[in-house]
Structures are given as C-alpha cells and as structure tokens.
Amino acid sequence: MKLKSLLVGLGLLAGTTMVQAEDPLKIGFVYVGPVGDLGWSYEHDMGRKGLEEYFGDKVKTTYVENVPEGADAERVITQLAKAGNDFIFTTSFGFMNPTVKAAKRFPNVTFEHATGYKQSKNLGTYTLRTYEGRYISGVTAGMMTETDTIGYIGSFPIPEVIRDINAVYMGAKSVNPDIKIKIVWANTWYDPGKETDAANALMDQGVDVLIQHTDSPAPLIAAEKRGLRGIGQASDQSKFAPEAHIFSVRDDWAPYYIKQTKAVMNGTWEPKDFWGGFQDDMLTLASINPNLPTDVRAKIDATQAMIKSGEFKPFTGPIKDNKGNLVVPEGHTLTDVELAQVSWYVEGITDEIPR
Structure with a gap:
C-alpha cells in the first residue's frame, strides 16, 4: 500500500497542522544490520525516508547501521544523544538495555526501542505482530x-x-x-x-x-x-x-514514525508499548x-x-x-x-x- 493511503488511513493527512519551528527536529536511528540487508534494517530505513518525505525540512534525520548489540550500541546511542538528536529510535532487541541507560542519562531526549519491553518517562517501545x-x-x-x-x-x-x-x-x-x-x-x-x-x-x-x-x-x-x-x-x-x-x-514502519514524530512536535508524546499488525496496515503480504x-x-x-x-x-x-x-x-x-x-x-x- 502506498505511503499516502496509509497516512490517510491513520488520519495523518486530513486536517493535519504542522508545528512550525525555527530548527528542525533532529531524529536518530540505530540499525543492527546494513540498510542494504533487504530485510529488517532496510525497512526501518524506508520508514526513515518516509518520515523525511512527509515532514520535509521540519526534520533532520541521521542513522548508524551495522551496530552490534551490546557495548557498541550504548556508545552509538550516546553519541547520537550528544550530537543533539531530540528523538532516537533503536531498532533491535539487543539494544534494549543500552537504550534504557541512555534514556536515564539524557532525560530531555525522547527514545523509542523496537521489540523491547522496558519503558520509562522518556522511553517507549514498539513492535509488530x-x-x-x-x-x-x-x-x-x-x-x-x-x-x-x-x-x-x-x-x-x-x-x-x-x-x-x-x-x-x-x-x-x-x-x-x-x-x-x-x-x-x-x-x-x-x-x-x-x-x-x-x-x-x-x-x-x-x-x-x-x-x-x-x-x-x-x-x-x-x-x-x-x-x-x-x-x-x-x-x-x-x-x-x-x-x-x-x-x-x-514491515512498513513509516506511518508509525510519522505519527510519533508528530506527537513529539506537538507535545503529546508519552511512553507506550505499541504493537502494529495487519489491522494497522503495518504488516502486509x-x-x-x-x-x-x-x-x-x-x-x-x-x-x-x-x-x-x-x-x-x-x-x-x-x-x-x-x-x-x-x-x-x-x-x-x-x-x-x-x-x-x-x-x-x-x-x-x-x-x-x-x-
């Protein structure tokens, strides 16, 4: 399904009011594999690109690929936070504890972790069914x-x-x-x-x-x-x-990334555990x-x-x-x-x- 129809289905096009800001919202992504794996990390990066397509110059995204789970992940997440990213998505199960630690160290940064189960006041989780x-x-x-x-x-x-x-x-x-x-x-x-x-x-x-x-x-x-x-x-x-x-x-992550970025921009983001599937058109055959x-x-x-x-x-x-x-x-x-x-x-x- 095309990105536009998905966004309409989630109510992200009709009646949408963009939050105006002088500086773009900086968003970082951490991938366990290469963006060219043509699987999991590839689709997360397609979601990142869909985010850029939707928001244009209101966001600035960056990503780090091929990040091993463990100490290297904590280092990369910390670097993204220190670089001024306002919102960071970490996209593999083994990034969970490093993300929890980073969320504690950087309380003014919003974090979301894919496939995990630990949340805090600035850390939410998301996965697919x-x-x-x-x-x-x-x-x-x-x-x-x-x-x-x-x-x-x-x-x-x-x-x-x-x-x-x-x-x-x-x-x-x-x-x-x-x-x-x-x-x-x-x-x-x-x-x-x-x-x-x-x-x-x-x-x-x-x-x-x-x-x-x-x-x-x-x-x-x-x-x-x-x-x-x-x-x-x-x-x-x-x-x-x-x-x-x-x-x-x-997997189609773009609608979720767009929805959560809107929430951060308008101040309505809160930590949740989100599961998307066929009903959300985030999972397709x-x-x-x-x-x-x-x-x-x-x-x-x-x-x-x-x-x-x-x-x-x-x-x-x-x-x-x-x-x-x-x-x-x-x-x-x-x-x-x-x-x-x-x-x-x-x-x-x-x-x-x-x-």
Whole structure:
C-alpha cells in the first residue's frame, strides 16, 4: 500500500497542522544490520525516508547501521544523544538495555526501542505482530509441503523469535496434522553465508518450505537453486527467487514514525508499548506468487482476513507447551505483556530452546 493511503488511513493527512519551528527536529536511528540487508534494517530505513518525505525540512534525520548489540550500541546511542538528536529510535532487541541507560542519562531526549519491553518517562517501545504473518506462513507451508517437513531459520532465541516459531507451527498444524518443523539457529540477524548454510542444512534434512527470521534473501536464493519454496522476511524479496518465493511478510514502519514524530512536535508524546499488525496496515503480504495453487491462495486470503478483522487471534487457548503444561487456558488470548515473554515451544515441536 502506498505511503499516502496509509497516512490517510491513520488520519495523518486530513486536517493535519504542522508545528512550525525555527530548527528542525533532529531524529536518530540505530540499525543492527546494513540498510542494504533487504530485510529488517532496510525497512526501518524506508520508514526513515518516509518520515523525511512527509515532514520535509521540519526534520533532520541521521542513522548508524551495522551496530552490534551490546557495548557498541550504548556508545552509538550516546553519541547520537550528544550530537543533539531530540528523538532516537533503536531498532533491535539487543539494544534494549543500552537504550534504557541512555534514556536515564539524557532525560530531555525522547527514545523509542523496537521489540523491547522496558519503558520509562522518556522511553517507549514498539513492535509488530509478526506472529500474525508467521501464522499465515505456517498455514501456507503446511499446505505446500510435500515432505510434511518445514524449516525455520532462527536468529537468536529471544521471545519474538520463539513466539514466531510457535505461530508457524500452529498455523501449519491447523491444516496438516502430520507436519514436522526443523529449526536451525544461525545466531545472527544478517550474514548471507551463515543463512545459506542454515538453509541448505534444513533442505538436506527433507525440508521443502523455508521460513526465516534472518534478514538477507540468501535462504530464498538457496531454495530457488534447489527447486524448493520459501517465504521472504521483512521486505519484499520476490525478485531474488521468482519461482521459490511464496510471499514476503513485509514491515512498513513509516506511518508509525510519522505519527510519533508528530506527537513529539506537538507535545503529546508519552511512553507506550505499541504493537502494529495487519489491522494497522503495518504488516502486509507482499508479492503473493501467482504460481500458487488456487486452494492455497484462497486459504491465505481467508486466514489474513480473519486475523485482520480480529475474528481470529493465533495465541488463543487452550495451548500446551511441548512439556505438556497448559500455558494458555481455554478462551484466553495472550496479552501483549504475555506475548513479550513467551519462552516455551508449543506442543508438537520436538526441539529444545537454546539457553
């Protein structure tokens, strides 16, 4: 969906009054990968560009890419604050504690951290309901697989990734009772070589549909070479694997960045924990391949419509973990706070979560 229509839908065009200021609002972004990863960091940078397009000379943005999680992140965030940035977005889970520390040191700077769960008076959090897209990915993979074996390339065993693995498996299980899922941990967000090795390791084990939680198109390219299938991560990766590509679950951050910048400008910003998904048009299915069977395409559309309308929520009980414990009671849907703390695999996943 084009930026303009998204902004109209969020009420950011009609009746908007820009706050006039002599100096532009300075906004900094911190990325864990390169802006050219064509995945997670790429889409955050597209959001930054959408912010510039909307506000023009009322904002001045800067970004730092390829920032390792840990001490380097704290150094970079501190430098951005000292450089006079009024608003700083840090966009990876491992930036959480460095962002918390920086928010304490710079109380007059507004911070927002993506995928984390710690807030303070000048620090908010935001994330996407990526599990919604993963559930549809699982449904699709469960219908498409000929070996009843699908694969997931994990980055790091944090709640977001564990939650999404569960969503994939539950989606696949809903259409294929014989489904098995194999998981390989790449221990990186972006490393095309490691991602390719992980993809090949899974395909060597009989996986014929790949789903990834890493950011390069390398797994899709590996699937294309072997005549198998895969689903793109974070951005539209269809051009890298015209036959293998089923669809990509695309993130669109621009509407959120614009909305929060408006709030800082007009003094209404306050720390919140925001979750965006299909309902907000911040999560979309990009470039659904026309080579899909008719029944698969119909199921994709129907499942997405049910999630977008709120009729169906993937993490609604009863759900047991793979130890036999009831982790989501019947009729209960996990709250956002509970979703942010998922540390268990659902029943049927035979792997153990790395510690």
